[in-house]
Amino acid sequence: MRFNRGRRSFLLGTAATFVADFVLLVPGLLSGRSVRAAGQPVSADSTVITVDSTVIDVSQGAASGALALVTGTTFNTSGTPEQGVRVRALDPATRNEFARVFSDANGQYSLNLDPGIYEIRANKSGWGAISIAVTAGAGATHIVDFGNGAPPPPPQEGTGLVTGTTFNASGTPEQGVRVRALDPATRNEFARVFSDANGQYSLDLDPGIYEIRANKSGWGATSLGVTVVAGATHTVDFGSGTAPPPPPPQETALLTGTTFNASGALEEAVRVRALDPATRDEFARVFSDANGQYSLDLDPGTYTIRANKPGWGAISMAVTVVAGEIRILDISP
Structure with a gap:
C-alpha cells in the first residue's frame, strides 16, 4: 500500500507499523498527518483495516x-x-x-x-x-x-513563558482576545494566540524585549512592554481587574501609569513611546488599555516620553529611570 506524507511517499506491505499521524481519505489510502477513520478519531493503539484487508497498526507513543x-x-x-x-x-x-x-x-x-x-x-x-x-x-x-x-505549560528550555488572563470591562474573563508578541520597533509578529474560555493565554518566546498586544473587536486594544528571560514565567493580564504589571527584571526599569482625557476620565488607546531625547529614535511603544493603563520596560537612562492620539492631543515629558525602579507616570493633555 502507498501512503503520502507531505511530498514523501511510503510503500508498505501487508502489515506495517509506523509512528506518524495520517488521515483516511478513501479505503486503502491514507494521507496527511492526522488520525481519522470514517470521520472518527482513531486512538493511539488502534488498527485500521483497509478494503484489501491490510491491517495497519497506528502508534502515537x-x-x-x-x-x-x-x-x-x-x-x-x-x-x-x-x-x-x-x-x-x-x-x-x-x-x-x-x-x-x-x-x-x-x-x-x-x-x-x-x-x-x-x-x-x-x-x-x-x-x-x-x-x-x-x-x-x-x-x-x-x-x-x-x-x-x-x-500554563512551563517555559521550554532556552525560552520564557508569557501567560495571563484577559478581562472585559466588568472584570470577568474575556474569551477570544487575540494576544500577539511584536517587535517594539518594527511591529513584526513573533507569536499569536487567542485567550480561552477562561480568558487565559500563553506564549512561549525566545529571550528578548517584546510588545505584548491584546485586541478584540468591541473589546479594545492594549499593549505592554515585556522583557522575556530564559526559563522565567512572566504573568501579564489585560483589561479591567488586571493584576499590577510584573516587576521589571533587575537590570531594567518599569515605567507605568494611566492616560486621562481633558475631562479627567480614563482615555484608551493613547500611544505612549520612549524616545531618545537627542535623535528621537524610538526604544519602546505601547498603547493604553481600556482602563487607560500602560507599561514600558526600559533600560536605565533618560528618555523623552511622548503620548499622542488623534483628537486627544500630544504631550512629551523627560524621564530618567534607574535599574530595578518602578516609576509611575500618569499622562493627560
Whole structure:
C-alpha cells in the first residue's frame, strides 16, 4: 500500500507499523498527518483495516527519531476532561495546518510533529477555542493541556513563558482576545494566540524585549512592554481587574501609569513611546488599555516620553529611570 506524507511517499506491505499521524481519505489510502477513520478519531493503539484487508497498526507513543510529540488533555469549564476537541498544529504566520487530531474519551490527544514552531489550536463547538505557541524539539515530548484546570505549560528550555488572563470591562474573563508578541520597533509578529474560555493565554518566546498586544473587536486594544528571560514565567493580564504589571527584571526599569482625557476620565488607546531625547529614535511603544493603563520596560537612562492620539492631543515629558525602579507616570493633555 502507498501512503503520502507531505511530498514523501511510503510503500508498505501487508502489515506495517509506523509512528506518524495520517488521515483516511478513501479505503486503502491514507494521507496527511492526522488520525481519522470514517470521520472518527482513531486512538493511539488502534488498527485500521483497509478494503484489501491490510491491517495497519497506528502508534502515537513517545516521539521517535527526528519527530517531536505534543500531547496533553482538553478540559471543559468544570475542570473535567472533554472528549472530541479538535486539536491542530498550525503555521503561526500562514495558519496552514500540519496535523489534526481529536481528544479521546479521557480528553487526551497526541500529535507527532517535525521540529519547528507551531500554533497548537484546540476548538469545539460550544467549548470555545484556545491557541498556545509551542517550539517542538526533535525527539522531545511537550505536555500542553487546554481549558479549565490546565495550568500554563512551563517555559521550554532556552525560552520564557508569557501567560495571563484577559478581562472585559466588568472584570470577568474575556474569551477570544487575540494576544500577539511584536517587535517594539518594527511591529513584526513573533507569536499569536487567542485567550480561552477562561480568558487565559500563553506564549512561549525566545529571550528578548517584546510588545505584548491584546485586541478584540468591541473589546479594545492594549499593549505592554515585556522583557522575556530564559526559563522565567512572566504573568501579564489585560483589561479591567488586571493584576499590577510584573516587576521589571533587575537590570531594567518599569515605567507605568494611566492616560486621562481633558475631562479627567480614563482615555484608551493613547500611544505612549520612549524616545531618545537627542535623535528621537524610538526604544519602546505601547498603547493604553481600556482602563487607560500602560507599561514600558526600559533600560536605565533618560528618555523623552511622548503620548499622542488623534483628537486627544500630544504631550512629551523627560524621564530618567534607574535599574530595578518602578516609576509611575500618569499622562493627560
